[in-house]
Amino acid sequence: xxxxxxxxxxxxxxxxxxxxxxxxxxxxxxxxxxxxxxxxxxxxxxxxxxxxxxxxxxxxxxxxxxxxxxxxxxxxxxxxxxxxxxxxxxxxxxxxxxxxxxxxxxxxxxxxxxxxxxxxxx
Amino acid sequence: xxxxxxxxxxxxxxxxxxxxxxxxxxxxxxxxxxxxxxxxxxxxxxxxxxxxxxxxxxxxxxxxxxxxxxxxxxxxxxxxxxxxxxxxxxxxxxxxxxxxxxxxxxxxxx
Numbered sequence: 235x236x237x238x239x240x241x242x243x244x245x246x247x248x249x250x251x252x253x254x255x256x257x258x259x260x261x262x263x264x265x266x267x268x269x270x271x272x273x274x275x276x277x278x279x280x281x282x283x284x285x286x287x288x289x290x291x292x293x294x295x296x297x298x299x300x301x302x303x304x305x306x307x308x309x310x311x312x313x314x315x316x317x318x319x320x321x322x323x324x325x326x327x328x329x330x331x332x333x334x335x336x337x338x339x340x341x342x343x344x345x346x347x348x349x350x351x352x353x354x355x356x
Numbered sequence: 357x358x359x360x361x362x363x364x365x366x367x368x369x370x371x372x373x374x375x376x377x378x379x380x381x382x383x384x385x386x387x388x389x390x391x392x393x394x395x396x397x398x399x400x401x402x403x404x405x406x407x408x409x410x411x412x413x414x415x416x417x418x419x420x421x422x423x424x425x426x427x428x429x430x431x432x433x434x435x436x437x438x439x440x441x442x443x444x445x446x447x448x449x450x451x452x453x454x455x456x457x458x459x460x461x462x463x464x465x466x
Contacts, residue, residue: 342392342407
């Protein structure tokens, strides 16, 4: 059974750096075709793709947010970490991590974490 | 990368069929058969219901079907049920090796 769970601070101050961890089970990020993606959703708004990391440690980021984002992985711990610098109130959102298994569902996110709400406020 | 265009809301009566459109460009929807659809109930994580334009993951009802013509993809829900009331999002792989989502469509069962 594939599970993902996001963890990190619920509240960050403007200009601070956000660090979120996605801990997963039921698959390995060293398996060919495997990838973990970060997606966010401001309250009442649409989903926004942030970036992903794949089994070969390739990383891809949203064009608009690329300067602020870093995604890394610790395969031995089954974790993927998202770092977003210079947080602003507009970054308030529920942040999700999700899995892609390219050999099965190509660029679709077949399993999602429950999401973690991050509020940016002083 | 601009968001894909979806209608804000679609409604239908139980048993009816409804269709949600998702319009992009030749650099995303029109250029690849990597369109996916997600169902999201309130305060829940999205759930994959269609991938690669028209494929259903195991366990997803065959009342959900997908298609694509040019730069527009579509999700059809047939035999509409009360449990189908939710938000629906399309997504597509893009030529920038990113993914873009639609703005979401709220489905109401009358």
